[in-house]
Amino acid sequence: MVDYLTLGVAAFAAGLVDAVVGGGGLIQIPAIFSVFNTTAPATLLGTNKMASVFGTAAAAVNYARRVRIAWSTAAPASMAALVFAFIGAYTVTKIPPDFLRSLLPLVLLAVAIYTFKRKDLGSIHAPLFTGVQEKAWAVAIGSLIGFYDGFFGPGTGSFLVFLFVRFFGFDFLSASAVAKIVNVACNIAALAWFGWSGHLIWQLGLTMAVCNVCGSLVGTKLALKHGSGFVRRLFLVVVSVLIVKTTYDAWIRW
Template structure:
């Protein structure tokens, strides 16, 4: 029962954080690995994806009801991400991810410094692309992020938000809404692979999914109520934690 409470609490917090800025895996996965040390890592990752797709999907629906989602950018990015996630998942079985593991904290530091120095970054929603140009940028971004999510994964939601703000001119709230759509596509693609290969604990995943949905509903309400400034602050906090976690994984743990 204590394990169930810990997992449920972790899933709730993961859903809350993920709904606002992404990075819920930072909370959920360590708890799962600590409670199931003998379980195959792929099974825990697959089970986490099962819970995550419900939480992210609930957040996407909640945003769509209250915030104008830029479907012209989000939809093509999601389709490209779905397709390339498979390619990334296949590639990681053939090529070691050590280079990406070492590069990731450096990229995250650049994202954090850029966001921190530009005080008005993501405060105003002023899209800079339209029509074919917007679709082309969205497909390129979705393909790159989808491949990365399938190949490695940490920080996918945060990278998506940063790219939507930096290269599409979205404010942080609109970027968060669009990122959830792309995240659902990435999670669905990965979940199909994990399900096909049998790496899923269905009962555990569905229990955590219910907690994630509850957390995501709280997270989207907080984001919508407090606006882009709140999302920006939490974004910087999550990216900072990601920097520490990925640097440890890259240069200490390994």
Template sequence: MFDFTLLACAAFLAGLVDAVVGGGGLIQIPAIFAVFPKEVPATLLGTNKLASMCGTVVAAAKYTRRVNVAWSTAAPAAVSAFLFACVGAFAVTRVPGDFVRSLLPLILLAVAVYTFKKKDFGSIHAPLHSGMKERWLAMGVGAAIGFYDGFFGPGTGSFLLFLFVRFFGFDFLGASAAAKVVNVACNVSALLWFGYSGHLIWKLAGLMAVCQIGGSLIGTRLALKHGSGFVRKLFLVVVSVLIVKTAYDTVRHLGF
């Protein structure tokens, strides 16, 4: 009973954070692995994906009603992410993710330093691309993030947020809205593979999904109320925590 209560609380908090800046996996994945240390990793990741998908769908729906989503960017990225997330989910059931694990803290550190140094980063919504260039770039971003999300996952929403601001000129609120659309595609695709291959604990996923939805509703409301400045600050906090967490995991995994 205590274990399920712990995971319910973790899912709620993950949904709240994920709705604003992504990074909910930082909370939810370690919690579910801690409670079920002997379970097959792919099964825990599949269970996490179902809960995350429910929270992300709710967040995406609320964003699309209140924010003008750049569909010319979000739609191609979502299609590409859907295809490649399935490839990533297949890969994680076949090969270890040690190389990605070791690189992640360095990539996140670069993201944090860049965002911190550029004080006006993500404060103005000024799209940089249009036409075929926008679509191809969006598909490239979707493919890379989709594969990463299916294969490994932590920080996917935060990476999407950063990339939409950096390469497409969105403000943080607009980027968060677009990121949610792409994240839904990632989650659905990866979930299809995990479900097909039997890597799901359905009852636990259902409980965590309900809590994720509750957290997402509150997180989305906070983001819409306080705007891009609030999203930027929380983004930096979440990325900083991700750096520490992933660096610690990498060092421990390597046996130092």
């Protein structure tokens, strides 16, 4: 009972952060691994995805009700992410992601520095692409991040937010809304893989899902209330924590 309560609180906090800028895995994954430290990692990752997909979907629906979603970007990016996340999940069973583990802190550091230096980045919603060009960029980003999410995963939501701001000209709030939709596709693909292979603790996953949804609703409300400036600040905080966490994982623990 205590274990489920602990993970419920962690799932709520993860859902809140993830709804705004992504990065909920920073909270949820360490929590579930520490509580069930003798359970197979694949089963814990599958259970984590089960909880996350409901929270991310709830955030996506909430954003869609209040923010004008760029579906011409979100739809092709999501379809590409769905396919490539599944491919990435399959690939990781064949090739260990050691290279990405060591490279990730440097990529995140570059993202943080760029966002910090560009004070006006993501403050104005001014889409840069339309038509075929928009769809092509959406498919490219959906494929790249989808594969990354299935293959490795840390910081997927934050990467999506940054890319939609940097390459599409979205403000942080609109970018976060589109990122949630793409992230749902990634999570569904990964969940399909884990579910098919039997790596799920259904009762725990559903319990955490309820808490994750509650957290995501609170996070979405905060983002909508405080706007792009709030999302940008939280984005920098989450990316900074990701840099520390991934540096430890890549260069110290290993």
